[in-house]
Amino acid sequence: MSTIQRPTIPARKTSTGSSPADIGRRRRGVNREGLEAGRRSTRTILWILLTAALVLYGFPFLYLLFTSFKTPIDTIAVPPTILPKEWTMANYVNALSRSGVPASFINSVQTAVISTALSLVLAVPAAYGITRYKTRSGRVFIMAALVTRMVPPVAIGIPLASMMASVGLADTPIALSIAHTTISLPLSIWLMSSFFEAVPKDLEEAATVDGCSRLGALWRVVIPVVSGGIAVTAIFAFLASWNEFLFALLMTAVRSQTTPVVIANFQTQFGLDWGSMTALAAVYSIPVILLTLLLQRKIVAGMTLGAVKG
Amino acid sequence: MSSRKTTSKLAAIGGICTAVALVATGCGAGGPAPAESGGSSINVLVEAGGHAELQPIADQCKKDTGVNVNFVELPYDGLFNRLSSEFSSGTVSFDVAALDSVWLPSFKDALQPIDELFTDEAKKDIFPSLVREANVDGHFIGMPAWTNAEIVLYRKDLFEDAKNKADFKAKYGYDLAAPKTWQQYQDISAFFTKDGMYGTDVKGGVETEYLAHVLQAGSPMVLDSNNNVIIDNAASKQALDFYTSLVKDAPPGAAQVDWAAAQNLFNQGKTAMTQFWAHAYRQIPKDSPVYGKVGTAAMIGGSAGVAGVPGPWYLSVPKATKNTDAAKKFVKCAFDHNDLAIQSSLGLAARVSAFQKYQDQPGYESFKPLIETLNAPATATRPATAKWQQIVDTVLVPMLQKAVAGGDSAALLADAKTKIQALLK
Structure with a gap:
């Protein structure tokens, strides 16, 4: 086979002596530099926004933290100061040695763990059924689940407290956990539904072809895929219970009072012990921060679950 | 496989946690079982x-x-x-x-x-x-x-300062001492309002102090004995006018000042006097610039004498x-x-005897003024109506906030009367 020789076209020279190819390369270079500069400025703006958001969200917590190390007169300084003039641990000693504080921590953990477990145990199958069977009753149910979120908590809290008392569960963490589940369950069902939606049905069908039952496919294939989503849901359910105040106020007494109520008790009719209150609040936030850090990867995975669904 | 293992681990951990929590829940961690019927x-x-x-x-x-x-x-x-x-x-x-x-x-x-x-x-x-x-x-x-009741807390160090004493006498013609009357309270407040300091505070965010002035002016608070609304009477207006007259000698933002703010201002050394609940005397922080420099006196008197609202x-x-x-x-x-x-x-x-037992002991200097205020004939408790808290929150405090911000006292009291009558219907 003979090869066709293409005539070589002499490169056109411009008035500057550069060929069009040179200009193209230069333009591409300029474009690339421009693009880089654009990216840099976008990144800078994003960093500024991120820092602003971080300061906005982080400052109250930092202020709380610094206040917990202030002396009594420093906590009420006019105008207020951000950093303590003199650092002290006295507030932590006061707060943690107050009667009922250690017990309230245990109660908070018990209540939050039970409430989270209850939420997951109920929300996972409910959300799976709703997303996979797509029945009209399922759609009604998922909308109805939101109704409890539309009612002011105090309207539920008082009757709930009476009901718990009448079944002999007054002043127990299990009663408060059930109450907290009424808050977290609707959110958990909605969250889990969105995570299950993101899992292709083909995965389950493949598992079924390999001999799995429907439940087996759910347990062995779907649950591991949505484990990030379960972690996110668990975190939200845990936080909902951990920080809840009103139900704890109405339903707990000697045996099951949780820490948010104890923290509020530093404000009395006769004054507010800022130092001890902030110290206990700072200590109370540690488990949640640790939990979030521990499950960070799962949470990120859960947050992005379904983000690439085609 | 690894994700399955993770799931199993998570499930196992969750199960154990739940089981432990549920078992522990039987008695809770807060304390003993609730009191039983007929128990001790x-x-x-x-x-x-x-x-x-x-x-x-x-x-x-x-x-x-x-x-x-x-x-x-x-x-x-x-x-x-x-x-x-x-x-x-x-x-x-x-x-x-x-x-x-x-x-x-x-x-x-x-x-x-x-x-x-x-x-x-x-x-x-x-x-x-x-x-x-x-x-x-x-x-x-x-x-x-x-x-509890409000008494007067004042800066003993400032009141005992020789220059202050001389300057005050030269200006007002009488000795500088803990105030006993409305006029004295006004004079002393004006005298100390200088160089970034204020003579007193004015609390627009709470109602009790204004109500004490109403009693001092010789009228029941808000309602008479037959539950008729009398908040627009002459004594109530006189009390409100006195209350707002102190604004010029008080820190700015009087409409927002409540108990906590007033206590902070005094403990920080920003005010020379405050009318405050007696317990505050013993709660002045040791690192406060006014610690050990505070004197106490009974609540001031109006035409009806000393009066306070007990708490x-x-x-x-x-x-x-x-x-x-x-x-x-x-x-x-x-x-x-x-x-x-x-x-x-x-x-x-x-109990009177309990306060008397301690009144002469060091550190309890607030008790004599407290006893005097609580025993004063014009001292009275708040009206016995189930709607009282609602009246305070929705009428009295908003009215005071408008008054200390410069509102017309007669118009505000008349408006308050209408609103309270509507609440009591």
């Missing part, structure tokens, strides 16, 4: 500050009567909600409750009469206004546990309790050993 253990519901007051009494009571007391502390704002919900349900988780005086009329139907505890001897040892307040519809339904708390026994005997034993015990509460962090009592 009772639950006492208190506002958080009240626990410290009652603990020494509870300890003594256990020795004397064998009644064991478990305290349930709740924040002040939540206590009313809790009481309302339990009283309305008919099932209570407590056997004794410490009630703010303004709640007695609201909860009177849910409380047991404790008339037998109000012997003649007991009544003689309780401030007269408190005896009147504890009696609702002919029955005593609460035993005073501790009481007592009462121990009451709910009708729904199954431990009436033990509950009443504790209430009696709290009265018998009322003086023990004075050594608590709050440092207040309800």
Whole structure:
């Protein structure tokens, strides 16, 4: 086979002596530099926004933290100061040695763990059924689940407290956990539904072809895929219970009072012990921060679950 | 495979945690089982500050009567909600409750009469206004546990300063001393308002101090004995005009100043005088610039003399309790050993004799002015209406906030009268 020789076209020279190819390369270079500069400025703006958001969200917590190390007169300084003039641990000693504080921590953990477990145990199958069977009753149910979120908590809290008392569960963490589940369950069902939606049905069908039952496919294939989503849901359910105040106020007494109520008790009719209150609040936030850090990867995975669904 | 293992691990951990939690839940971690019917253990519901007051009494009571007391502390704002919900349900988780005086009329139907505890001897040892307040519809339904009233706190170091004394006398023609009248209070406030300091504070965010001035001017507060609204009478206007006249000698933002703000300002050394609840004297932080430099005096007097609005708390026994005997034993015990509460962090009592026992001891200089204020003939408790808190929150405080911001006092009082009448209908 003979090869066709293409005539070589002499490169056109411009008035500057550069060929069009040179200009193209230069333009591409300029474009690339421009693009880089654009990216840099976008990144800078994003960093500024991120820092602003971080300061906005982080400052109250930092202020709380610094206040917990202030002396009594420093906590009420006019105008207020951000950093303590003199650092002290006295507030932590006061707060943690107050009667009922250690017990309230245990109660908070018990209540939050039970409430989270209850939420997951109920929300996972409910959300799976709703997303996979797509029945009209399922759609009604998922909308109805939101109704409890539309009612002011105090309207539920008082009757709930009476009901718990009448079944002999007054002043127990299990009663408060059930109450907290009424808050977290609707959110958990909605969250889990969105995570299950993101899992292709083909995965389950493949598992079924390999001999799995429907439940087996759910347990062995779907649950591991949505484990990030379960972690996110668990975190939200845990936080909902951990920080809840009103139900704890109405339903707990000697045996099951949780820490948010104890923290509020530093404000009395006769004054507010800022130092001890902030110290206990700072200590109370540690488990949640640790939990979030521990499950960070799962949470990120859960947050992005379904983000690439085609 | 690894994700399956992770899932299994998570499930196992979750299962173990749940099992442990559920097992532990059987008794909770907060303390002993709730008081049982007919037992010698009772639950006492208190506002958080009240626990410290009652603990020494509870300890003594256990020795004397064998009644064991478990305290349930709740924040002040939540206590009313809790009481309302339990009283309305008919099932209570407590056997004794410490009630703010303004709640007695609201909860009177849910409380047991404790008339037998109000012997003649007991009544003689309780401030007269408190005896009147504890009696609702002919029955005593609460035993005073501790009481408080506003007194005058002033900067002793500034008042005793030779230059200040000379300058004051030269300007006003009388000696600089703790104020006894409205005029003196105004003069001293104006005198010390200089160089970044203020003579006093004006509290637009709370109503009690204004109401004390109404009593000092010779009128009942807001309602007369027949529950007619009299907030627009001459005395109320005179009191409001005096109250707002102090704004020029007070830190800016008077409309937002409440108890906490006023206490902070005084403890920071920003104000030379404050009218404040007596307990604050013993709560001045040791690192405060005014610590050890504060003097005390009885509440100032108007045309009707000295007057204050007491802030007592009462121990009451709910009708729904199954431990009436033990509950009443504790209430009696709290009265018998009322003086023990004075050594608590709050440092207040309800019996005259308890205050008198300590009044001459160092550190308790606030007690004589407190006794004088509480015993003053014009001193009176707040009107006994179930709507009182609503009147305060929706009418009195907003009215004061407008008044200290420069509103017309007559128009504001007339408007307040209309609103209160509507609330009471």
